[in-house]
Amino acid sequence: MGKIFCLMGKSSTGKDTIYKMLRDEKALQLQTIVPYTTRPIRAGEAEGVEYHFIDEQRLLKLEKEGKVIEQRAYDTIYGIWRYATIADGQVNLSEHSYLLIGTLAVYTQLCAYYGKDAIVPIYIEVEDGLRLQRALDRERMQDKPKYTELCRRFLADDADFAEEALEKAGITRHFENDNLQKTVEEIAAFVLSYNG
Numbered sequence: 001m002g003k004i005f006c007l008m009g010k011s012s013t014g015k016d017t018i019y020k021m022l023r024d025e026k027a028l029q030l031q032t033i034v035p036y037t038t039r040p041i042r043a044g045e046a047e048g049v050e051y052h053f054i055d056e057q058r059l060l061k062l063e064k065e066g067k068v069i070e071q072r073a074y075d076t077i078y079g080i081w082r083y084a085t086i087a088d089g090q091v092n093l094s095e096h097s098y099l100l101i102g103t104l105a106v107y108t109q110l111c112a113y114y115g116k117d118a119i120v121p122i123y124i125e126v127e128d129g130l131r132l133q134r135a136l137d138r139e140r141m142q143d144k145p146k147y148t149e150l151c152r153r154f155l156a157d158d159a160d161f162a163e164e165a166l167e168k169a170g171i172t173r174h175f176e177n178d179n180l181q182k183t184v185e186e187i188a189a190f191v192l193s194y195n196g
């Protein structure tokens with residue numbers, strides 16, 4: 001039986017970077033799940049690649065049809081953006097294992113939908129000062145840096161990933177992302193211990 005490996009961590013801990021490296025590591029044979037969002041499509045993104053871009057009405061319809069596995073809403077300075085994983089036939093755990101990036105709430109909802117045994121948490125951690133530095137460096141490279149949003153997310157992180165909440169969810173193992181190559185190797189070995 002396959003697993004869904006759920007990468008989690010505060011903002012700028014390297015989830016996206018690590019996700020791409022694990023996804024591209026052929027030996028791990030991890031499939032991806034395209035999530036859905038109501039946020040506007042960004043330059044460089046394509047429908048069905050990073051996300052399926054849908055509007056609120058479509059999401060509501062999917063919800064009524066019982067197809068929403070998990071969803072979350074972010075009250076951004078641009079309005080409410082929703083993100084969701086939808087039961088649209090992408091996941092077949094009898095054939096494959098999957099990799100996705102989630103929040104603690106996503107992890108909990110996935111456990112409720114698929115059963116705790118099917119979901120493996122991978123919690124990534126970076127010391128706060130270093131993490132803020134990486135966030136700032138990344139933002140500064142954008143055409144229009146959004147420092148207010150960066151600060152909002154940084155402050156929200158503590159509540160989203162409170163230590164008690166992690167413990168309550170049974171997430172005890174933490175992967176420190178101090179050295180990218182080493183961290184990815186560690187996580188890859190962890191994934192292989194399930195799949196191998």
Ligand SMILES: Nc1ncnc2c1ncn2[C@@H]1O[C@H](COP(=O)(O)OP(=O)(O)OP(=O)(O)O)[C@@H](O)[C@H]1O
Nearest residue numbers: 010011012013014015016017134138177178179180
């Ligand atoms: N081990 C590392 N050493 C140095 N820089 C790193 C390391 N891992 C990731 N980074 C850099 O840190 C920044 C944040 O990484 P990334 O965008 O992957 O994080 P994220 O957790 O997906 O962030 P967010 O949740 O905010 O979208 C990027 O610029 C990335 O290149």
